[in-house]
Amino acid sequence: MKVSIQLTAWFKKYSKDKNEIIVELEATTAEVGVGVGVGANTDAVAKKGVTALDAIIAAGIPENEVGIITKDGYKISDDSLLKDGDKIKIFTTILGG
Amino acid sequence: MIYEDYIKVLYVDLSTGKIKIEQRKDLVEYLGGVGVASILLEENLKPELDALDETQPIVFAIGALSTIFPVITKTVAMFKSPLTGELGESYAGGRLALAIMLAGYDAIVITGKAKKPSYISLSKLDIEIKDARALWGISSDDVGRIIREREPGEGKRSIIRIGPAGENLVKYASVCVDTYRHFGRLGLGAVFGSKNLKAMSVIGDRDLPIKDFKSYFKIYQEIYKKVTDTEIMSKYHDSGTPINIEPLNAAGGLPTRNLQTGSFEFSENISGETFAEKNLVRKMACTGCPVGCIHIGQFRREFDKGYEYEAISVGYDYELIFALGSFLGVKSSDEILKLIEIVENKGVDAMSVGVALGWATEAFAKELITEEHTIIPLEFGNTENYIRAIEFIASRKNDFYTALGDGAYKASQIYGGQDFAMTFGKNEMPGYHTGYGSVVGFAVSARHSHLCNGGYSIDQSMKEFDKEKLVKGLFDEEKERCLLNSLIICLFSRKVYDRKTILEAFASIGKNYTNEDLDAIAERVYKTKIRIKRACGFQQMDVKFPNRVFETPSMNGLLDETTAYELMGMFHNKVEEMMSEK
Numbered sequence: 178m179k180v181s182i183q184l185t186a187w188f189k190k191y192s193k194d195k196n197e198i199i200v201e202l203e204a205t206t207a208e209v210g211v212g213v214g215v216g217a218n219t220d221a222v223a224k225k226g227v228t229a230l231d232a233i234i235a236a237g238i239p240e241n242e243v244g245i246i247t248k249d250g251y252k253i254s255d256d257s258l259l260k261d262g263d264k265i266k267i268f269t270t271i272l273g274g
Numbered sequence: 275m276i277y278e279d280y281i282k283v284l285y286v287d288l289s290t291g292k293i294k295i296e297q298r299k300d301l302v303e304y305l306g307g308v309g310v311a312s313i314l315l316e317e318n319l320k321p322e323l324d325a326l327d328e329t330q331p332i333v334f335a336i337g338a339l340s341t342i343f344p345v346i347t348k349t350v351a352m353f354k355s356p357l358t359g360e361l362g363e364s365y366a367g368g369r370l371a372l373a374i375m376l377a378g379y380d381a382i383v384i385t386g387k388a389k390k391p392s393y394i395s396l397s398k399l400d401i402e403i404k405d406a407r408a409l410w411g412i413s414s415d416d417v418g419r420i421i422r423e424r425e426p427g428e429g430k431r432s433i434i435r436i437g438p439a440g441e442n443l444v445k446y447a448s449v450c451v452d453t454y455r456h457f458g459r460l461g462l463g464a465v466f467g468s469k470n471l472k473a474m475s476v477i478g479d480r481d482l483p484i485k486d487f488k489s490y491f492k493i494y495q496e497i498y499k500k501v502t503d504t505e506i507m508s509k510y511h512d513s514g515t516p517i518n519i520e521p522l523n524a525a526g527g528l529p530t531r532n533l534q535t536g537s538f539e540f541s542e543n544i545s546g547e548t549f550a551e552k553n554l555v556r557k558m559a560c561t562g563c564p565v566g567c568i569h570i571g572q573f574r575r576e577f578d579k580g581y582e583y584e585a586i587s588v589g590y591d592y593e594l595i596f597a598l599g600s601f602l603g604v605k606s607s608d609e610i611l612k613l614i615e616i617v618e619n620k621g622v623d624a625m626s627v628g629v630a631l632g633w634a635t636e637a638f639a640k641e642l643i644t645e646e647h648t649i650i651p652l653e654f655g656n657t658e659n660y661i662r663a664i665e666f667i668a669s670r671k672n673d674f675y676t677a678l679g680d681g682a683y684k685a686s687q688i689y690g691g692q693d694f695a696m697t698f699g700k701n702e703m704p705g706y707h708t709g710y711g712s713v714v715g716f717a718v719s720a721r722h723s724h725l726c727n728g729g730y731s732i733d734q735s736m737k738e739f740d741k742e743k744l745v746k747g748l749f750d751e752e753k754e755r756c757l758l759n760s761l762i763i764c765l766f767s768r769k770v771y772d773r774k775t776i777l778e779a780f781a782s783i784g785k786n787y788t789n790e791d792l793d794a795i796a797e798r799v800y801k802t803k804i805r806i807k808r809a810c811g812f813q814q815m816d817v818k819f820p821n822r823v824f825e826t827p828s829m830n831g832l833l834d835e836t837t838a839y840e841l842m843g844m845f846h847n848k849v850e851e852m853m854s855e856k
Contacts, residue, residue, distance in 0.1 A: 185520050186547040187509065242505055244734060245521040252525045252829065254737075268521035271708070271734055272509060273592065274725045274765035 178202055178261035180232045187269045191238050197264075198236040202227045226258035229265055244270030276342065276783055277485060281310050281380045286394060286401065288469050289328065289386030293401050306338030307762035308363065309799040310381050311352040316802060318383055321809035325356040325461075326443060326468035328387035334374065335381040337762035341372040342484070343779050344498045345767040347560040349374060349451075350759060355460040355721075356445040356468075357626070357681050358700040360810035361803055362460045363721045366434075367560030367764065368452035369478075373432040376478025388470040393435075395425055397477035406472040413437050413619040414450040417473055427477030435473035436463040437621025439668040443467050444679040446626035446702070450618065454558060454568050454589040458623045460701065460721060489782040497779070500770045502564050510567040510766055511557065515592035516546030518705075519600075527708040527730075527829030530600040531654050532632035533696055533822050536707050536829065540605035544595055549607045555587060560764070567766065573611040588614045596705030597628025602635065603654030616661050620668035627664060629702035630682040634663070637691045647674035647689075693821035698722045699812075707823070709733035709830035714838055715748050717817045718845040720803045725765065727752040733830055741837075745844045756799035757792055797852065804853060814846045 182198045184191070192198045205225045229246050233255070245268040246253050259265065275282050281301035285294040304310045311333045318331035333352045340346055349370045355362030374382070378398050388403060391410040395402045409417050414437035421433050432452055440447035440463030447463025448456045457463075466472070484490050501507055509517055519541055522528040526536035542548065553571035560568070572587045588611055598604060598613040617624045635652045637643050645651060649666065650659045666675040677685040682702055686695035696703040698713075699722035706712040708730040715729020716722055724730055732747045755765070763771050773789055780787050824835045 186545075187513070187517065239505070245525045247524050266524065268524050269509065269517055270506075271518050271521055271527075271706070271730060272506065272515055272766070273518065273706075273728070273730065 178204070178227060178259075180227070180259050180261075181264040182232060182236050182238070183264060183266035185266070185268050187242070188238060188267060191236070198238075200232050200235040202231060202235055228256050228258060229253060230255040232259060232265065233267065238267070242269060243267050275380050276338075276375075276482065281306070282378065283314065283381045283383060284379045284396075284401070285383045285385070286403070287386045288384065288388040288392065288403065288471065291403055303795070304799060304802075305757075305760040305795050306340065306380060307335055307348075307760040308350050308352070308756060309760035309795060309802075311335035311350050312363075312799060312802040312806060314381055314383055315352040316806050316809075318385060319354060319806065319809070321354070321806075321811075325354040325359060325362070326464060328469060329385060330354050330465065330468075332384040332462065332465055332469070333381060334370075336371045336374050336379075337760060339761045339763075339779055339783075340375050341562040342490075342783070343494060343562075344501050345563050345565065345764045345770070346761055347371055347562045347764050348759075348762040350762055351449070351457045351462050353460075353462055353465045354810065356443070356464045357461045358722065360699075360812045361720055361807045362462065362465070363803075364457040364459045364462055365725075365759070365762065366449070366451040366455045366457045367563070368432055368455035369561045370432040370434060370451050370476065371762070372561045373430065373476040373478035376430065376480045376482065377476050378480050384469065384471070386469065391470050391472050393421065393471065393473035393475065395475045395477075397427065398480045409472050410441060411438060414621045415453070415619055418450065418453055421473055421475050425475045425477075427475070427479060430479055431475055431477040433473060433475045436466045436471075437619055437668070439620045439622045439679070440464055440467040441472075442668060442670050442679075444622055444668060444670070445681055445684075446623040446630075446679075448621055448623045450621060454570065455560065456623075458625065459723060461623075463621050485784065486782065493775075493778045493782045497770060497775060498564060500775075501767055504770070506769065507565050507767070511565050513546035513550055514567050514569040514590075516549050516569070516590065516595055518592045519545045519595060520547075522706070522708075522829070523600075525708075525829040526827060527706060527712075527733075528600050529596060529696070529703065529705055529707050531603045532601065532636045532694060533703075533707060533826050534636070536826055538600040538603075538605075541600065543606050544599045544604075544610060546592075549590060549595075553590075553607050553611060563764065565766070571607065571611050573608045575612075586611070586615055588618055590614060593705050594624040594628075597625045598660075601628050601632045601705070602660060604657055604660070605655060609657040612657060613660060613664070616664045620664060622664065622668060623702075625704060626681065626702040627667065629696050630667075630678050630685065631660060631663060633682040633686060633691060633695045634678055636694050637686070637689060640691065642690045643674065647672070692818075696820055696822060698819070699817050706730035706733075707826065707828045709828045710739070710744055710833060710838060710841055711736070711748065713819065713823050713828070713833060714744070714841045714845065717819060717838075717842050718748065718814065718849075719752060720800075720807065726755060728755075728765075733828075739830070741841060741844065745841055745848065748845060749848045753796045753800050756803070757796035760795065760799060801853060804849060814849070815843065817842065
């Protein structure tokens with residue numbers, strides 16, 4: 178799936194001055210099991226979706242520099258799941274004394 | 275004092291002209307900065323008297339590590355605030371801390387009232403109270419220029435001064451420090467005015483050799499590297515604090531049009547990027563800071579017909595852009611710089627005056643006040659009228675502007691609209707509507723400011739809302755900053771100055787503290803501040819939140835009134851617990 182990350186001014190140093198970075202990501206699979214460790218019974222296999230944070234890391238942007246993420250103009254958390262074609266916008270952390 | 279076992283205090287009595295210098299060993303356990311200043315304030319304060327009574331003290335103090343380590347650049351001023359009637363505490367950078375240190379003092383206590391307008395001229399060997407009658411009534415910029423021309427000490431001095439608003443006792447009048455920095459908040463300028471004190475020039479003409487240079491330079495370099503290598507510090511230098519406009523606006527935490535909303539449709543026009551591209555002409559640093567976060571912007575003004583223009587330069591920061599920009603619906607960087615210029619010349623706190631005008635604009639729209647009061651219509655986005663309104667406030671033009679010069683809290687008591695007078699503990703709000711951390715943080719902090727406990731930062735980092743964690747976060751930060759403000763670091767670098775670094779810095783100048791010592795100092799200082807507040811009659815649970823904060827969604831959604839009061843109560847209990855411990 179492809180996700181677009183719209184960049185505010187600060188992050189353009191990670192995109193050679195472009196306004197966006199498009200990243201291509203694969204959803205990974207994760208086993209959801211009963212018990213822990215080797216030999217535990219596996220009940221189901223679930224797809225682990227791609228989160229906003231996955232996309233940011235994949236784009237090569239240091240996650241600690243990202244304070245606010247929005248999608249369609251609304252603030253979302255970094256563990257929000259994304260789908261193919263989503264556009265997110267990232268902002269710096271809030272500074273101050 | 276560095277390398278000494280005492281704190282050197284200079285007392286100036288403006289009524290009698292008498293000077294006294296004391297070496298106070300008993301103050302060492304308060305470290306310096308806000309620790310020493312709060313004890314000196316407590317000793318000299320007349321809590322039962324008005325903040326502008328001539329007997330009230332102004333205390334300046336530099337920190338225990340002032341200016342010999344990177345980013346330790348600030349001076350604290352403490353006084354009884356005419357705006358809130360309780361603890362007044364304000365910080366400024368510039369060259370003042372270095373000048374006071376090299377003049378040979380840790381703290382200065384000014385009491386009394388000069389018989390005529392005066393200014394203090396201070397150096398290592400000389401203290402004079404000079405005639406300032408010719409300076410009375412003129413702008414803070416011009417006073418700075420005239421004193422620069424008349425007084426010696428070029429390159430080693432700091433000049434602090436008030437404008438007409440301070441002389442006219444506007445209760446949020448500021449004191450300008452070296453043109454681009456200020457003791458902005460809580461009305462120190464009015465306290466200067468009440469003492470007939472127009473300015474103070476401090477010349478740092480002493481030398482202070484470092485004793486164990488090797489140890490000192492090792493830790494100095496480590497701190498310097500940390501400061502200049504971090505991404506946060508690079509942001510402060512590149513865009514400066516105005517970089518906040520974008521994230522706060524996107525998240526709905528940018529107070530706009532008297533907090534009727536949390537985002538501004540013209541935010542791009544006033545973003546840090548726009549200021550940098552359109553107006554930025556220079557970056558500067560306080561003495562002792564390798565970062566250089568002071569951003570100077572320029573705008574062009576036509577002063578006569580026939581294409582006669584002048585270029586005006588003023589400093590800009592996030593808080594000014596919020597208070598004079600989004601909060602007033604002002605939608606261009608040039609207009610904001612124009613408003614900053616009038617704020618500078620008249621000598622008022624940009625945040626308080628912007629927030630007070632936000633209330634007045636809404637009160638005008640709701641017809642609680644009319645043009646009979648305001649003389650000119652006050653409308654969001656009408657910069658020219660706001661400029662005139664700031665002039666009216668500074669000159670106390672009529673009863674209405676006198677009330678507005680007493681603060682939004684006072685004005686709304688007289689004219690109504692307290693639900694949308696955006697004050698906390700009578701102090702006008704800072705530019706963060708980020709959640710319970712900011713709102714409750716303003717209400718409980720010692721000076722009702724975001725700078726005491728950084729509540730906005732907790733709102734930003736807290737993944738899931740947890741009442742206990744939030745209150746503990748605010749309380750711990752409030753206490754830790756009592757330590758940091760005793761050093762006095764610039765709070766922008768607070769993550770660099772962790773406990774390990776602080777202990778190593780002290781050790782390199784021969785002062786061996788333990789972590790427990792620092793804990794005890796932080797608590798001792800916080801308790802002193804609370805005692806001062808209480809002596810002035812402050813009651814935490816009497817603080818009322820303006821209803822608007824519960825109507826306009828914050829960065830973290832709509833806030834609930836009952837929860838906010840509950841959190842304030844929880845914080846209050848922690849303070850009670852601390853105060854009851856011996």
